[in-house]
Structures are given as structure tokens and as C-alpha cells.
Amino acid sequence: MSDDAASSRAPESYLTHGWRWRDWLLTTDHKRVAWLYTVSITGFFFLGGIAALLIRLELMTPQGDLVSADIYNQLFTIHGVVMVWFFLIPSIPNTLGNFLLPLMIGAKDLAFPRLNLLSWYIYTLGGIFTMAAVITSGVDTGWTFYTPLSTQFTDTAVIAAIAGVFVVGFSSILTGINFIVTTHKMRAPGLTWFRLPLFVWANYATSLVMVLATPVLSATLLLLIMERLLGIGIFDPRLGGDPILFQHLFWFYSHPAVYIMILPGMGVVSELITCFSRKTVFGYHGMALSILAISVFGFLVWGHHMFVAGQSLYAGIMFSLFSFLVALPSAIKTFNWTATLYKGRLIFASPMIYALSFIGLFTIGGFTGIFLASLAVDIHVHDTYFVVAHFHYIMVGSMVTAYLGGLHFWWPKMTGRLYPEVWAKVASLALFIGFNLTFFPQYLLGYAGMPRRYQTYPEDFQILHAMSSLGAGVLAIGYLLPLGYLLWSLRWGARAPADPWRAAGLEWRTGSPPPPHNFLKPQTVSGPPYDYDTLDNPQGEAR
Amino acid sequence: MNDEVADYLPAVEKGLHLIPTQASSHAGQVDQLYYVLIAACAIILLVVVGMITWFGFRYRAGNEKADRSSRPSTRTENRVEIAVLAAMLGVFMVLFAWATTLYLNVYRGPEPAMTIDVVGKQWMWKVQHPDGTREINSLHVPADEVIQLRVTSQDVIHSFFVPAFRLKRDVVPGTEKMAWFEATEPGNYRLFCAEYCGSFHSRMLGKVVVMEKGDYQAWLTRQRSGGRLAAIGQQLFAAHGCSGCHKAQSGVRAPSLAGLYGRRVALEDGRVVMADDAYIRDSILQPKKQVVAGFEPLMPSFAGQLDEGDILPLIEYIKSLQPSGRNKEPVPMSQGVRP
Numbered sequence: 001m002s003d004d005a006a007s008s009r010a011p012e013s014y015l016t017h018g019w020r021w022r023d024w025l026l027t028t029d030h031k032r033v034a035w036l037y038t039v040s041i042t043g044f045f046f047l048g049g050i051a052a053l054l055i056r057l058e059l060m061t062p063q064g065d066l067v068s069a070d071i072y073n074q075l076f077t078i079h080g081v082v083m084v085w086f087f088l089i090p091s092i093p094n095t096l097g098n099f100l101l102p103l104m105i106g107a108k109d110l111a112f113p114r115l116n117l118l119s120w121y122i123y124t125l126g127g128i129f130t131m132a133a134v135i136t137s138g139v140d141t142g143w144t145f146y147t148p149l150s151t152q153f154t155d156t157a158v159i160a161a162i163a164g165v166f167v168v169g170f171s172s173i174l175t176g177i178n179f180i181v182t183t184h185k186m187r188a189p190g191l192t193w194f195r196l197p198l199f200v201w202a203n204y205a206t207s208l209v210m211v212l213a214t215p216v217l218s219a220t221l222l223l224l225i226m227e228r229l230l231g232i233g234i235f236d237p238r239l240g241g242d243p244i245l246f247q248h249l250f251w252f253y254s255h256p257a258v259y260i261m262i263l264p265g266m267g268v269v270s271e272l273i274t275c276f277s278r279k280t281v282f283g284y285h286g287m288a289l290s291i292l293a294i295s296v297f298g299f300l301v302w303g304h305h306m307f308v309a310g311q312s313l314y315a316g317i318m319f320s321l322f323s324f325l326v327a328l329p330s331a332i333k334t335f336n337w338t339a340t341l342y343k344g345r346l347i348f349a350s351p352m353i354y355a356l357s358f359i360g361l362f363t364i365g366g367f368t369g370i371f372l373a374s375l376a377v378d379i380h381v382h383d384t385y386f387v388v389a390h391f392h393y394i395m396v397g398s399m400v401t402a403y404l405g406g407l408h409f410w411w412p413k414m415t416g417r418l419y420p421e422v423w424a425k426v427a428s429l430a431l432f433i434g435f436n437l438t439f440f441p442q443y444l445l446g447y448a449g450m451p452r453r454y455q456t457y458p459e460d461f462q463i464l465h466a467m468s469s470l471g472a473g474v475l476a477i478g479y480l481l482p483l484g485y486l487l488w489s490l491r492w493g494a495r496a497p498a499d500p501w502r503a504a505g506l507e508w509r510t511g512s513p514p515p516p517h518n519f520l521k522p523q524t525v526s527g528p529p530y531d532y533d534t535l536d537n538p539q540g541e542a543r
Numbered sequence: 544m545n546d547e548v549a550d551y552l553p554a555v556e557k558g559l560h561l562i563p564t565q566a567s568s569h570a571g572q573v574d575q576l577y578y579v580l581i582a583a584c585a586i587i588l589l590v591v592v593g594m595i596t597w598f599g600f601r602y603r604a605g606n607e608k609a610d611r612s613s614r615p616s617t618r619t620e621n622r623v624e625i626a627v628l629a630a631m632l633g634v635f636m637v638l639f640a641w642a643t644t645l646y647l648n649v650y651r652g653p654e655p656a657m658t659i660d661v662v663g664k665q666w667m668w669k670v671q672h673p674d675g676t677r678e679i680n681s682l683h684v685p686a687d688e689v690i691q692l693r694v695t696s697q698d699v700i701h702s703f704f705v706p707a708f709r710l711k712r713d714v715v716p717g718t719e720k721m722a723w724f725e726a727t728e729p730g731n732y733r734l735f736c737a738e739y740c741g742s743f744h745s746r747m748l749g750k751v752v753v754m755e756k757g758d759y760q761a762w763l764t765r766q767r768s769g770g771r772l773a774a775i776g777q778q779l780f781a782a783h784g785c786s787g788c789h790k791a792q793s794g795v796r797a798p799s800l801a802g803l804y805g806r807r808v809a810l811e812d813g814r815v816v817m818a819d820d821a822y823i824r825d826s827i828l829q830p831k832k833q834v835v836a837g838f839e840p841l842m843p844s845f846a847g848q849l850d851e852g853d854i855l856p857l858i859e860y861i862k863s864l865q866p867s868g869r870n871k872e873p874v875p876m877s878q879g880v881r882p
Contacts, residue, residue, distance in 0.1 A: 064745075069742050069743055069745070069746075070742050073739075073741075073742065073744070140741070140742070142739050144739075146699075146700060146738075146739070148698070148699055148700075148716060149699040149700070149739070149740060149741055152698075152699075153665070153698060153699050153741055154741070237715075237716045237717025237718070238716075238717070242717070243700055243715055243716065243717070244715065277602075278604070279614075282615075282620055283620045283621065283623075283624050285621075286620075286621070286624045307646075308702065308711045308712055308713050309700075309713040309715065310712075310713055310715055310718065310720045313646075313647065313650055313651070316646065317643050317646075320639060320642070320643060320646075321639060324635040324636070324638070324639045325635075327631075327635065328628060328631055328632060328635070331627070331628075331631045332624055332627060332628055332631075334591060335591075335624070335627045336624070338591055338594045338595060338598070339594075339620075339623070341594070341595065341598035341599065341602060342594075342598055342602070342614075342615075343602060343609075343610075343611045343614050344598070344602050344611075345602060345603075345604045345611070346598070346599055346602050346603050346604055347604045348599070348603070356595055356599075359591060359595065360588075360591065360592060360595070363587065363588055363591050364584070364588060367583070367584040367587060367588070368584070370580065370583075370584075370635070370638065371577070371580050371584075373639075373642075374576060374580065374638055374639070374641075374642030375642045375643050375645070375646030376572070376573050376576060376641075376642045376643075376644075376645030376646045376648075376649065376709075377573060377576055377577055377580065377642060378642075379573075379646065379649060379709065379710065379711050380573055380577075380706070380709040380710075380711065382702075382711055382737065383702060383704070383711070383737040383738055384737065444561050447561060447562065447563075447577065448559065448560060448561050448562075448563060448706070449563050449704075449706025449707075449733065449735070451704060451735045451736070451737040451745075452737075452739075453739040453744060453745070454744065454745035455744075455745045456745045456746065457745065458733070460558055460559040460560075461559065463559065464559070
């Protein structure tokens with residue numbers, strides 16, 4: 001992030017404000033902490049991505065010929081642990097959220113700036129420690145750490161890895177508390193709850209889930225450590241424990257965690273679609289309420305991970321019902337995004353292409369969730385590639401697409417530079433095509449009976465696996481291109497005006513990049529969000 | 544051993560089937576629901592993509608011909624939202640009811656004709672039939688009978704998955720779970736472990752052999768005759784002096800053979816092999832080839848002393864030396880475990 005050129009001419013901004021090590025590593029400016037996070041999660045993302053590429057390479061052929069069975073198992077463990085805990089969960093909240101939440105509500109910083117920095121240290125050091133443990137000792141339990149495999153049947157450093165994840169959990173909790181307090185207490189005068197941008201709503205709901213769910217994961221991991229270290233029987237049947245109890249506790253966190261991952265993405269997409277439709281969002285209240293509904297219902301569906309694990313029939317039926325119901329607010333949101341386009345004035349800039357890709361991929365990913373909520377079908381496709389495809393459509397297809405869309409949209413604000421639009425369009429299309437090529441065949445594989453986490457597989461499945469592996473190559477281009485041209489733009493990109501998209505929202509009412517304390521004058525809000533009619537027609541023509 | 548058994552497919556059915564063969568009474572019902580789900584998903588996707596395409600074309604910036612006046616009021620928006628919500632709720636509840644009914648059928652089946660025990664362990668399937676016949680990595684069942692499976696695990700969680708039956712049941716240590724199916728089509732079908740269970744999860748494979756009822760009975764009889772072979776093998780075992788070294792407390796450093804068959808054996812050279820028929824045969828005829836870890840290569844070869852007719856009974860006898868065991872079917876090692 002060399003920004004020497006910027007510092008020479010640009011007016012004072014948070015970026016010109018000191019470039020010694022401690023100006024960054026001891027900063028309490030939410031905008032700089034956001035950058036620290038961006039660097040960390042990008043590093044973890046490419047680490048997890050390399051593991052994924054090796055997995056896809058191995059699966060080009062039915063035999064195990066690239067790596068040994070144990071290495072393969074370690075690769076998908078690394079991929080899962082890194083992508084879930086060290087990339088997806090912190091991705092949007094801690095980068096874009098960290099940067100934008102105070103700006104969007106007209107605040108100087110988050111409520112607890114030092115806590116924010118502490119959260120980054122916990123996350124980064126915990127993450128590096130965990131990865132060191134996982135890689136050096138070859139943890140091979142999968143990211144789910146199912147018992148009794150993780151407690152009695154692996155002699156790797158499971159405890160160290162779990163301790164690392166446990167520690168990183170506190171970073172989520174601290175961020176959650178910070179965001180909740182900031183949203184409650186630091187909104188600009190006139191910025192009532194129903195004038196908040198949906199991105200703020202999404203991060204607020206995400207924070208609630210983080211604060212409520214993460215302690216359960218922490219407690220579960222502690223129990224696991226106690227069992228493995230002290231031999232206290234909690235999950236291991238030989239010690240009188242119940243292995244399914246672990247799954248209940250684990251998914252009580254890890255299913256809401258899926259919503260921690262996707263809700264901020266939904267927030268981003270709402271901002272992008274309104275801006276590039278030059279129109280307010282369709283059904284603002286419905287959008288805000290469905291975000292809250294998702295975060296609440298998200299806590300009631302964890303049992304759908306155990307439809308074939310032997311929980312009671314009636315528990316299974318209730319979890320199935322709630323899993324159908326949690327899809328309703330998502331369906332409303334999808335409909336509303338699409339309806340927002342109606343009678344808009346659509347501009348197909350690269351962030352908009354990302355946002356529209358999101359809608360398509362989220363529709364597929366969401367509706368295949370309905371397949372999995374359908375008990376009888378789930379019995380067949382549970383733990384097959386169908387599930388793998390489903391959650392990648394949500395967590396990669398939707399979430400990473402939204403993250404990249406948001407990164408492009410706010411890049412001028414964050415860096416004061418514009419990126420090359422043509423390359424961005426190419427990258428967004430590469431992402432969409434590569435993603436579908438990688439993961440759509442996996443739906444077919446799943447119903448055809450291909451179980452997940454298999455290093456070797458029957459020859460019949462090779463054609464679909466090969467398509468998937470080739471798609472992963474295209475997908476990698478979709479990730480590497482932005483890394484290239486966004487870094488390029490830091491030095492050579494054209495200078496961005498304060499509001500390059502003519503967007504609504506307080507973050508655009510200040511410089512790009514913003515001054516150290518965000519706004520030179522205190523902000524007040526007097527109207528609804530996404531008021532593009534007034535923005536585009538300042539004379540106040542009838543709408 | 545010449546009881547002719549009908550010629551079932553030599554191995555599991557090959558070829559990519561996006562919809563796997565329907566080989567159970569239940570499979571077709573699941574597929575019907577699956578088709579309806581695909582149709583519903585496709586319709587919704589068409590609506591969404593259609594709206595995006597049409598609006599994207601019609602209301603693109605620069606198209607001033609489009610009518611952008613009289614946008615829907617907030618009240619209209621709310622009404623539309625509620626209508627969409629109600630429609631989706633209706634669709635979802637129909638799907639929910641349908642899927643749940645089928646689910647109840649799978650886990651609360653009719654009165655079973657027989658109960659077969661299935662034990663998962665790293666990384667194989669052990670099966671025991673009601674008459675005590677045992678097999679590894681294969682499950683022979685008669686067609687058109689309600690078969691109940693009683694599944695449990697000896698170590699970690701596995702999952703018993705037969706795609707052709709649309710059946711999956713987690714195999715959990717410390718508990719016994721029930722599952723049932725009624726196979727309709729004779730043939731060989733894949734059996735997978737679907738729950739990640741450690742190093743060789745992807746090699747924990749087997750097959751389900753669905754036979755006509757008569758053939759199944761013939762198969763059971765043939766398995767029992769393995770017991771007679773084992774008795775002959777026991778005499779050979781004593782006559783050739785095997786028991787001198789391989790009996791417990793024999794004083795010579797030789798591995799015990801009790802419970803050997805079907806186990807994974809660590810070798811002196813670091814390899815791990817499956818103790819299957821071929822392994823036992825090799826160990827008798829070429830003992831230097833695979834020396835068990837921790838033992839000296841002391842055993843002489845019995846090639847020349849034993850003829851082919853002696854080897855089979857010996858193998859049957861060694862198989863019968865399970866800690867609790869009797870006779871079993873030879874393991875189809877094309878399906879078996881090799882690191």
C-alpha cells in the first residue's frame with residue numbers, strides 16, 4: 001500500500017498521516033485497522049486458495065496420485081479452517097465494515113478504537129498460530145473437528161489448532177461488541193434506525209450473531225480440549241460421552257456463522273444495486289426486517305446438519321421446518337433487489353456486475369438449500385458434493401462476489417484512486433464463469449452419489465471432477481486479476497473525486513480518502529437513505 | 544464350491560448416472576421430489592434472471608424511451624412483498640410436507656423380514672447376517688424383502704451410504720441406529736462411507752449385492768459350507784505344524800492369527816496391508832514377501848508342501864479365528880483397502 005504519490009499532493013487524509021511502522025501497527029484509526037485486516041485476510045485467502053487448488057488438482061484423476069491420503073485430508077482441513085475462520089467470518093465486517101460503519105453513520109471512529117486494534121492482533125496472531133499448528137503437525141480432522149475422530153483417533157496437534165480458533169473467536173466477539181455499541185450510540189443527529197443504510201443494518205445483525213454464537217463455539221472447543229487432555233468424557237462414547245452432542249454444540253455456532261458470512265454481503269449488494277439503479281431500494285423496511293429475521297431464525301436451524309446423524313425424528317422435522325422458514329426472508333431480499341431495478345436508470349459498472357452475479361448465484365445457492373432442508377432428499381445428498389456445491393454457492397459465489405463488488409465500489413473512497421474499469425469487468429466475468437464452471441458440476445456429482453472429502457473416487461465421476469478443476473483455474477484468474485490491478489491502481493490509478501459514483505450515503509460526503517477523523521464538519525441527516533431522486537434531480541422534480 | 548449362483552454384474556454398475564439407478568422401493572419417490580425441486584428452482588431462477596435481463600435492457604441508463612414515471616408507492620411495495628412472501632410460504636410448506644412424509648417412511652419402515660448388523664470401523668464395513676454369516680465390505684441381501692439394518696461403529700463416526708437406494712445413515716459409536724430398505728432390482732450397488740472418518744475415508748468402500756430370494760438362500764448355504772472347509776483347515780494347521788508357532792504362548796515370536804482376517808497389518812518395511820485372502824496365501828507360500836512389523840523373517844515357505852487344495856481350507860480356518868468369529872465370505876478385494 002505504498003501511497004507516496006498521494007502524500008505528495010493530496011490534501012491531508014488518513015493515508016498521509018504518518019508512515020512509520022507504529023503509525024500503522026499501533027493505529028487506532030478504524031480506517032487503518034480496516035487496512036490491517038485487509039492485508040491479513042488477503043494473505044489467508046490466498047493460503048486457503050492454494051490448498052483448494054491442490055485439492056482440485058488431485059481430483060483431476062480418480063486415483064490418489066498427486067498427494068498421499070493424509071496430505072489430502074490435511075489440505076481440505078487447511079482450506080476449511082482458513083476460509084471459514086480466517087477469511088469469510090472477518091471478511092466484510094472487519095474490512096469494509098470497519099472502514100465504512102463510522103463513515104456511514106457520520107461518526108469519527110468506532111466506539112472502542114483500541115479494542116478494534118486489539119481485535120486485529122488477536123485475529124492475526126491467533127490465525128498465524130493456528131495455521132502453524134495445523135500445517136506443522138498435519139491436523140487432518142476437517143474444519144468441523146468431529147468427535148471422536150478429533151479426540152481419540154488423530155495424533156496431530158488438534159489441541160493447538162483448537163486453541164487458536166478459540167482465541168480468534170474473541171476477535172469476533174470484540175468486533176461484534178464494538179459494532180453494536182457504535183451503531184446504537186454514535187449515529188449522527190437525524191440518522192434514525194430506519195434511515196440507516198442496509199449495509200449498517202447487515203453489520204449490526206452480523207454483530208449480534210457474533211456476540212451470541214461465538215461463546216458457544218468457545219465453550220465447545222474448551223470441552224473438546226478437556227476431553228482430549230484430561231480424558232473427561234463429554235463426547236467420546238467410550239468415556240460415557242455423546243459424539244452427537246459435539247455436533248449440536250458445534251453447529252449451534254457454525255450454522256449462525258454462515259449468516260455471519262452472508263449478511264454483510266447482502267448489505268453490500270443493497271448499496272451497489274441502489275447506486276447503479278439510481279433509485280431507492282424496493283421495500284426498505286422489508287429489507288431491514290428480513291436481515292433481522294435471518295439473524296434470529298439462523299439460530300433455530302442448526303439441526304439440519306444432523307438429519308442422518310440420528311437425532312430424534314421430531315427434532316429433524318422441526319429443524320427442517322425452520323430451515324424452510326429461514327429461506328423466506330432471503331427470498332424476499334432476492335425479490336426486492338431484482339425489483340429495485342424496475343424503473344431505475346441502470347449503469348453496468350463493474351460493482352453492479354458483481355452485484356447482479358451475486359443475485360443469480362445466491363438464488364441458486366439459496367434454493368438448493370431448500371433441497372437440503374427437504375428431509376428425504378437430504379438423506380440422499382447429505383455429505384455429498386451437492387452440499388459442497390450448495391455452501392460454496394453461498395459462501396464463495398455469493399459472499400466473495402459481494403466482497404469483491406464492495407471492494408471495487410469503495411476502493412476510490414478507501415484509497416483515493418480509481419481502478420481500470422475494463423479489467424474490472426473482465427475480472428467480474430471471469431469470477432462468474434469460473435465459479436459456475438467449478439461448482440455447478442458438483443451439484444450433479446452430489447446427486448450421482450459422490451461423497452465429499454474423498455481423495456479417490458470411482459472413474460465414472462471423472463468428467464465432472466475435471467470440469468470442476470478446470471473451472472477452478474478460471475476462478476483463480478477472477479481472483480488474481482483484481483489483486484493485480486487494484487495494487488497497480490494504488491500508484492498509477494487516476495485520482496478519485498470525493499464521490500465518483502454520485503452515490504448516496506454519508507461516506508461519500510467527505511474526501512476520498514477521508515481525513516483522519518472522517519468528516520471536517522459534523523454531519524446531520526434529514527432524509528431517507530438511497531434518496532437518488534433528490535440526488536439526481538436537485539431541483540426537486542416530481543418523481 | 545460349485546453351487547451355481549446367478550451371474551450378477553461382475554462389479555458395481557459402471558458409467559455416469561446423474562440420477563443413480565433406482566434400486567429400492569424408496570428411490571423413485573425421492574427422485575420425484577427431486578425433479579419437482581429442480582423444476583421449482585428453475586422457474587424461480589428464470590423469473591429472477593428474466594427480470595434482471597428485461598429490466599436491465601429496458602431501464603438501462605440512456606434509454607430515455609422507457610417509462611419511469613409512476614413508480615410503485617411504499618404501500619404497493621409492501622403488498623407485493625407480502626404476496627411474494629405468501630406464495631413462497633405456500634410452495635415451501637408443500638415441499639416441507641412432502642419431504643417429511645417420505646422421511647418418516649424411511650426411518651419408520653414396515654415390519655422387517657430380517658435384521659442385518661452392520662459395523663463400521665476404520666476403514667471397512669463388517670456385516671453379520673441373522674444366521675451368523677459374516678462378510679466384509681459387501682452386503683448380500685434378497686430382493687423384494689424389507690431389510691432392516693442395525694448399524695453401529697467400532698471407532699469413529701462413519702455413514703452407511705448406498706446411492707442406488709437413496710439411503711444414508713450415520714454409524715455412530717456407542718449407539719445402535721436402525722435403517723431399512725427394500726431392494727427392488729438384483730445387481731451390485733456401491734456402498735460408500737459418507738462421513739469423514741480419517742486417513743482412508745475414500746477407500747472405505749463396499750458393495751451391496753441384491754439377489755433373487757432363492758439365490759440369496761443358496762449364497763447363505765455356500766457361506767456355511769465355509770465352516771466345513773475351516774474344520775479341514777484346522778486339521779491341516781495342526782498337521783503342518785503351523786500351530787507350533789502361531790498359537791498364543793507358543794514361545795516362538797510369530798504373530799497371533801486370531802482376528803487377523805480383514806484387519807490392517809503393519810509390515811516391517813513400513814507398508815500397511817489388508818489381511819485378505821491374497822495376503823494369507825502369500826504369507827503361507829512366500830512368507831518373506833510381507834513380514835509383520837516387529838517380527839523376524841523366521842517362517843519357512845510352505846510352497847511345495849501344500850497343494851492348492853490345502854490352501855483354501857487353511858485360509859477358511861484362519862478366517863474363522865476371529866475373536867468371536869465363525870465363517871465368512873471371501874472379500875472382493877477389487878473393492879478393498881490398499882494404502
